[in-house]
Amino acid sequence: MDSISTLFDTSDFPARWHCGHWTAFHGYTHIISDLLVWGAYTAIPALLAFFFYRRRDRLAFPRIGWLFVAFIFACGTTHLLEAIIFWHPVYRVAGVMKALTAGVSWLTVAALIPAIPRALAQPSSAELAAALRARDAAEAKSRQDQHRFEGAFVHAPTGMALLDRGGVCVSVNPALCSSVERPAETLVGQRIRDLFVEEDQAPEGSGIPAVCDGRLPRFRGQKRVRHLDGRTQWFDVAASAVDEQDPGALIVVHFVDITDEVLAHAELSLLNEALEERIDERTAELQRSNEELERFGYAAAHDLKAPLRAIANLTQWISEEQVAGNAERVEEYKALLDSRVTRMKRLVDDLLGYARAGRADEMVGAIDLREAVKTAVEQVRPPETFTIEICGDLPVINAARGPVEQILANLIGNAVKHHTSESGHIRIGAAEAGDFWELTIADDGPGIPAEQRERVFEMFQTLRPRDEVEGSGLGLSLVRRSITIRGGTVSMDETPGGGCTVRVLWPKAPRLRSRARRRSQTHPGDVP
């Protein structure tokens, strides 16, 4: 208390008014100025303090700020004391106050020195403004980029989806919605895997799920999506992470509809398979026909040589017997010679007929089968003892007249020729059998043993010596060739009660042949 009272003790000094010769003006200039300075120096720290307080969390140099507040306030207070000293000489208080002011001021200086470089390092407001402008520009660009990428996603012509790492759709574009025929609301939140048909869903650890859990960098494959109405469509599906470095980045999946291509490919493979099959068929056919030709060559040579050899022998024997004067023998040999010449002529004629059986230059038209049978019977001229009965109605068929009459004449002729009795009965009938007419020619002759029924259709096959029944052995093979070439079949059967029945299946629609047929088959419309 003593020291404080000493501090305020003014007894040792006169008031300033009394020190020297103050004019009122001079004195009050000091007093008023000091008071004004004090007022300002109190207002300034007050305002600063207010500002610093409000900005207390955002001050670059808070300590220096508060030092400024303190030293300005201290300066102001010394000025107040200077004014007071004119009346109350509190020099001691003023001294303390000045010392305080000096201390705070130097503290401020001390704080300022290290702060200056830091303050200099602070961006200027121009710099800050430039930085702000740059930031705004970057933001604008980023907005533009984002807009572009959103546009690319939304307006992409192919379906796209963004997946989270669980494989669930986060975002889908309209193209995907229309491709998979589902609204965005059902797709978002759904696992992409569930879109695909079950067989195409990749097992865990592969496919899109593997891309999602980071095991695969990317996936690409073909998958089917089943529409809500049950249809399926093929897509080329590709998936990869948006950012390969970021294990949490979204996965982008791309869908391209390739249904048409897949179908076209499948159609092409089918076509290829069919073509290969057809080539195999053709090759087999060709092989068969080659083998047939080879057999034909041997058989034709043998069968043509037989009468030739006989003619050569007989001519020689005739000369020998003529020399020997054996007239009876000469006559016998002459008759035999004649028969061999006839046999040879028939063989050559039948060979020619066989070759012609496959010719395509024929006029197909409606033929009354009854008329054709009549013409064939006239050709065969069976003996009076044979009856030929037409059973029921015979149809009008689509065929060429020549081959049909030739076939009928051959079959009726065989029935008569191979009959072992003097008289015989031949029944001719027809019935519908699907796409075919079934024509039957049944005789009551000796019949043909079951094991030989196929052989008789082979070339040069005769069952009895030619000296007993004249025949080239070509009749039935000609019949078969003529029928099969027109899309039909012929087979032999037993007549109930004895005899032989020939069955001919003749197509109702005439078969398109050779090149015309091949063209129509390779037409893509024909592919199943």
Place this chain on the structure above:
Amino acid sequence: MKVLLVDDDRVDAMAVERAMGAVQAGFDLRHASSGQAALDELRNGAPDSPTVLVIDLHMPGMDGIALLRHIRADPQLAALPAFILSTSADLSDRAPPPPFTSSAG
């Protein structure tokens, strides 16, 4: 010597007959015009049964090989000597031999 000639062609049979006659007179030669006819004759066991067979290879119905198989399968006839005649003297004329299984029937 009793010979049974099996040939479907009368002129060919005559040729054999004439050739044999030219070599030696006095052959007792008979002619069957098919394999089946020959077999029937042999099985009927006619008193003047042949001592040798001459068979044409190519015949309609039962051919020479088939006939020979029947003969060899028959214990009564199996020992009969037989010649097979073929008009396909030239090797290039010869068709591949027929499979035995089918000619046995």
